[in-house]
Amino acid sequence: MTKLSVNINKIATLRNARGGNVPNVTKVAMDCEIFGADGITVHPRPDERHIRYDDVFALRSVIKTEFNIEGYPSKKFIDLVLKVKPEQVTLVPDAPDAITSNSGWDTNKHFDFLSEIVDVFNQAGIRTSLFVGTDTELIEKAAKTGTDRIELYTEPYASIYETNPKTAIEPFIEAARTAHKLGLGINAGHDLSLKNLHFFHANIPYLDEVSIGHALVSDALYLGLQETIRQYKECLK
Numbered sequence: 001m002t003k004l005s006v007n008i009n010k011i012a013t014l015r016n017a018r019g020g021n022v023p024n025v026t027k028v029a030m031d032c033e034i035f036g037a038d039g040i041t042v043h044p045r046p047d048e049r050h051i052r053y054d055d056v057f058a059l060r061s062v063i064k065t066e067f068n069i070e071g072y073p074s075k076k077f078i079d080l081v082l083k084v085k086p087e088q089v090t091l092v093p094d095a096p097d098a099i100t101s102n103s104g105w106d107t108n109k110h111f112d113f114l115s116e117i118v119d120v121f122n123q124a125g126i127r128t129s130l131f132v133g134t135d136t137e138l139i140e141k142a143a144k145t146g147t148d149r150i151e152l153y154t155e156p157y158a159s160i161y162e163t164n165p166k167t168a169i170e171p172f173i174e175a176a177r178t179a180h181k182l183g184l185g186i187n188a189g190h191d192l193s194l195k196n197l198h199f200f201h202a203n204i205p206y207l208d209e210v211s212i213g214h215a216l217v218s219d220a221l222y223l224g225l226q227e228t229i230r231q232y233k234e235c236l237k
């Protein structure tokens with residue numbers, strides 16, 4: 001079964017627009033779980049423009065499924081993750097001023113850096129995942145860091161899916177096969193949506209988990225959160 005982890009960054013973005021506590025991020029996380037989400041993802045950024053560091057602590061005490069914290073491994077981020085002890089940490093190479101994540105790791109260039117950090121989290125008993133593109137050599141190098149999983153950066157899939165689904169999916173099938181052969185678990189995320197998720201899931205072997213936020217929260221404006229999560233879960237059957 002492929003798990004659905006709901007990224008609640010955009011719930012925090014909405015809350016932060018007014019400065020109060022509406023919508024309540026921890027309540028939304030708990031409701032996502034009640035509505036069928038298999039996990040909750042957050043991606044705290046240095047400017048805390050959506051999820052704040054104190055949200056991450058508050059969420060830890062309410063999440064009953066699987067907590068996935070994504071982010072660039074700055075010292076502050078590493079300390080946060082070690083204190084909060086989520087089930088999974090996903091390391092993402094985004095610059096502090098990035099609007100959103102926009103590439104996977106160059107695991108060749110950052111091999112020593114990533115290996116050291118993966119080791120720290122492995123020793124703390126936290127499952128690790130590295131955000132990567134579909135390049136075979138970079139996935140092979142990711143495996144050598146000792147990471148448990150990779151998260152495939154799916155924006156390149158999402159951006160051409162509608163015009164050419166076959167071309168869009170092929171590199172991801174190959175990447176998933178390579179990762180599986182190397183003993184890696186496989187997650188995927190970024191710009192997955194109700195339009196492109198079913199095809200992705202139907203074609204990608206060994207897919208452990210998808211994390212979805214932007215499109216899912218947008219769909220919830222029309223469908224409601226419960227029905228939206230039901231429809232995303234339906235795509236993963």
Ligand SMILES: CC(=O)[C@@H](O)[C@H](O)COP(=O)(O)O
Binds near residue numbers: 010092189213
């Ligand atoms: C790694 C990844 O693709 C997501 O964490 C994405 O960056 C979500 O962040 P935003 O909601 O800020 O776009």
Ligand SMILES: NCC(=O)COP(=O)(O)O
Binds near residue numbers: 189190192211214
């Ligand atoms: N890891 C991807 C994620 O958490 C959500 O990305 P998006 O659905 O907001 O593009």
